[in-house]
Amino acid sequence: MFFKKKKPEAPDSVNEKNLEDKELIPANKEDFIQRMKDLFHHSADLNIKELPNGFTLLYLDTMTDNTLINVDILRQLEGIQASPDEAYKKITVGSVSKMKYIEDSIKKALKGSVLVHSQGFPVLIEASVGTQENRSLTRPENESQVLGPQIAFNESLATNISLIRRYIANPNVCNESFTLGTQTNAAVSLLYIKHIADDEMVDRMRERIQKIEIDSVIDSSILVQLVEDNSFAIFPQLLMTERPDRACSWLLNGKVAVLVDGSVQVIGAPLSFFEFFQSMEDESVRWQIGTFLRILRVFSMVVSVFFTAIYVAALTFHYEIIPQTLLIPLGESRSLVPFPPIIEALLLEGMIELLREAGARLPTKVGQTMGIVGGIVVGTAAVDAGFTSNILIIIIAVSALASFTTPNYMMGNVIRILRFPLIILAGFWGFYGLMIGFCFLLIHLIRQTSMGVPFMTPFYPPRFADWRDSIFRLPIAWTNKRPYQTRPVDSRKFQTKKTKE
Template identity: 55%
Template sequence: MFFIKKPFLPKGNLPTMNQDLIPETREKMSAEFKKRLHYSSDILENVVGSSGITIFSIGPLIDKTMFHQDIIDPIKDLSFDSIQKVIEHLSVGEIEKSNQMEKVVKSALDGSVIIYLEGETSVLLAKIPSRVGRALTFAENESHVIGPQIAFNESLMTNIALIRNYIKDPDLCVEDFVVGSRTNKSGAILYMSGIASEQMVNTLRNRIDGIKIDGILDSSVLLQLIEDQSLSIFPLMSLTERPDRVCDLLLKGKLAVLVDGSSLAIICPHTFMEFFQAQEDSNVNWHIGTFYRLLRLIALFFSVFLTAIYVACITFHYEVIPQTLLITLSESRAKVPFPPIIEALLLEFFLELLREAGARLPTKVGQTMGIVGGIVIGTAAVDAGFTSNILIIIIALAALGSFVTPSYSMGNVIRILRFPLIILAGFWGLYGIMYGFCFLLLHLLRQSSLGSPYLSPFYPPRFADWKDSIIRLPLSFTYKRPDLTRPRNENKYDPEKAKEKN
C-alpha cells in the first residue's frame, strides 16, 4: 500500500475551502453567484453609490418597494469604506453578515438581497421577501355557524400570527425547521410549554429531522412522512384550516405543525373519535353539541354499513325483512337484470363519478353537474329497469352520511370502506359484514398517533375522558385535559376555586 506524504500544517492554520468563501473582486463575485444559480434570467445585479456597492438578488423573490425605499435610496448618494458602515443607513429589520458563498445563495433563494463591497471578506444579507399569497378568507372546508370564521392562508408568518392572537401567552413555543433538500421548505412546530409532553415534542422533532427527501410542497405530504403507520387507510393525524381549532387543541396539550405555503395545519396526536368532533360543538350548549356528535356517529353507521346490509338481506336473509316491505322490494326489483351486489357496486361507482366530476369542475358548473346529473341518471336508471327505487334511496342516505363527517380525510375513508363491505355482504351475507367489521376493529386497535392509542379513550379505557368523546358534558365537568396527550399540567382550572366563586 502506498501513502502520499502530506505537508505539515501548523496548528491553527488549517486549509479553508476557498470555493465557499466570498470572492475579493466584484467580477469574481458576480461570476460565482450566477454560476451557482445556473445563470438564471431572473438574477439582478445593481451597482449603487460612489463606492461601487453591488447588490445581488433574485427578482421575483424580493419586495420591489422595500428594495428601492429601504436599500437603494438610503445608500445611493453615499460613499463607504467598509461594509459594516452600510448597516447604519439601512432600515431593514433582518440583516446579517456572512462570508460563506453557500449561505449567500440560500439567503437569496429565501428572499434576501446580497450587499457586496469590493475588497471586503463578508457581505450583508438583508431579508426583504415578497409576500406572495392570498388575503385571509372564510374557512371553506370546515365552515361553522357559531364561532370564528377566519381560516389559515399560505403564509407561515401570518398563520403563526393568527395563533398568537388567540393565545397571548409566553409559554406558546414556536420551533422552526427546514425540510426538503431542494425545496428548503420552512415550517414550525407549535406547543404549549408546561402543558405538552416533552416526550411527544421530542418524538415529533426527531421524525421531522429524520426526513430525507428532495421536496415537500404541502403539509399533507409532511403528514404522510411523520405519521405512525403509512400503510393504514385511516388518517392518524388531523389536518385543519381553522386557527381556533388549533389553539383549542394546543391548550389540551397537543402539538401543531405549520408549513410555509400550506393553508392546513397538522394536529397530533389525534384519535378516531376526534375526527367526528367539530369545533362548533364547544361553541354551543352541551345538549346540542352532544346531539351533533351522536348524529355524526349514526351517519357513520349508515354510510359504511347500510348498502352492505341491503345487499346481504336481499341476497341471503329475506327472513329479516318485514313481509309488507318484502313485497315492495320484490316489485321494485322485478325488472332489474343484475344481482344485488352488482347493482349496488355500479350505483356506488356512478355516485363516485358524479362526486369527483363535481369537485373537479368550476364551482358553479360543478354544483349544477352534481344536482342535475344525480336526478337525471337516477330517474333514467329506474325507468330503464337498471336499478330499484329503494337502492337509490339507500345509496343517497349513505352518501349524505359521508358528508356529515367534519374531517375531509375521514370522509374519503368512509367512501372507500363501503366497497369491500358490499363485496363481503354479496358473498357471505351478514356473516361477511361481521368479518369486515371485526377486521376493521382489530386494525383500529393496532393503530397509534404519535405513540398514543388511536381508539382512546375507549381502548385502553380512560373513563375520565369519556366526558368529552361521544357525548359532551358541560364545561364545568371537563376541567381536566385528556390523558391521551400525557399533559404536564392536567387541570385547565382549579374546580374547587371555581365552585367557591360560583
C-alpha cells in the first residue's frame, strides 16, 4: 500500500496519549476567543457573539442555520446565569453535548455546530445547527433498470443511512462511525446486521478503516482503493453501488456496507468476480430470464476481451481456421490496407476509445451526437481511405457493444484495457500468445481475494450450493441460504418447504 498505517496500541496507552496531547478549553473568555481566532486563522466566516450575561457563541456562518441559532440558542440563553449546566438545560437543539478539549470542539464547529463558552468555566457546550443542503433523491444514473425501486443515494450520509433503514426496519442493523482524513475529517459509516454478518469479517473491515492515515478521503472511490486486498490488481475487488436496494441485499446476505459522507456510492464487501455481472433487475424478472441475462453478460465480456485479438491472430498466423468461403471477401477487404493486422486493430481500437472518452467528457447532448456521428464518419472515412477493412469495423463495433453490457462501470473500464495487451500478444505469437494472456488472466483472478474471501468463488474453490445465485439464478424458493463466501452466522433465509407451500 502507498499509505501509512497506524500501529495498534493498547487502549490504556491511547487514552494516556490523548490526555497528554489534547489542549483544554481556556476558562477565561478573552483567552478562549483569541485561541479560537488563531486556530481558524481569523477566517472571514468565523462569527463570535458575546452576550451580556457572560456567554460567548462561536460558529461558522457558512456552516450553520441562522434561524436555529436565533430561536433555539440565543433566545434560550437570555436572562440566565452564565453556566455550562444552565446552557445545557436551556438549549432546545436536538444534539447538545459538553466538550473539554479544543481539538474536539474545532471538529464540531467545522461540521456546523455552535460552541457556547461560559466565562470562568473550562467547558464548552456544543449544539449542532448545521445546514442541510442536500440534493433531492433522484433515479439511479449509472445503474438504471426497468423493474424495481427507482431511487438512488445522494451526497448526504444521514440520508443514505435512512434509506437503508427504511428498507431494513431491524434494530440489528449496526452503524459504526469513523472519521478519516487529517485535512477533511470525512465521516465514514460501517453498516452490518448483527447475528447475520460474520464477526471476523466485520473486525477485518473495521481494522482496515481505523488504520488508514491519509490527509483526505473525498469519495468512496478513494476509500475502496485503501481497504481492498491488492492495490496492484487491475480488477476491482470491492463493488460500489448507488442503489439502496442493492446495498440492503448485501447486508441481508451477511456482507458489510461502507458509506462516506459526500459520496453517492456505497462500498460492499466481500464480493466475487461474478457479482460484477449481476443486476438487481435479475431478481425482479422470471428466473429463466434472469439466468439468460447473466450468462449473456459473461459471454459479452469474453467476446469484448478476446474477439479482436482472435481476428489479429487468425489473419497473422492461422489462416487455416478461417472458412474457405470467408477467405475471398476477407482478402478483398484487406487488399488496400497497408498495415499488418496488429497495427490496424490497435489503430481502430484507439480511435474507438478516443470517441468514447470524448463523448463521456462533453455535455450530454453534444456527447451523444459526437459518439454517433463521430463513429459513423470516422469508420466510413477509415475504410474509404484504406486504413482498415470492413470486417474489422464490424468486429470492433461488436466488441464495443459487448463491453457496454457490463452493469458495473469499474469492471467495464477493466474490460476496455484488457483488449490492448491481448491484441499485442496475438499479433506477435498468434494463438500461443493469446493462450499465454488467457492463462495469466485466469491465474491472476484465482490469486485475488476480497476481504480475505477467494475472488472467484463459488467456482474456485467450488461451492456448489452457491451456484444457484451466481451466473445462474434459480427460483427464489431454492435460494433459501445465504452465500457461503460471507460465512454468515445465520445461514438460512427462510424455510424452503413453507415457502413452496
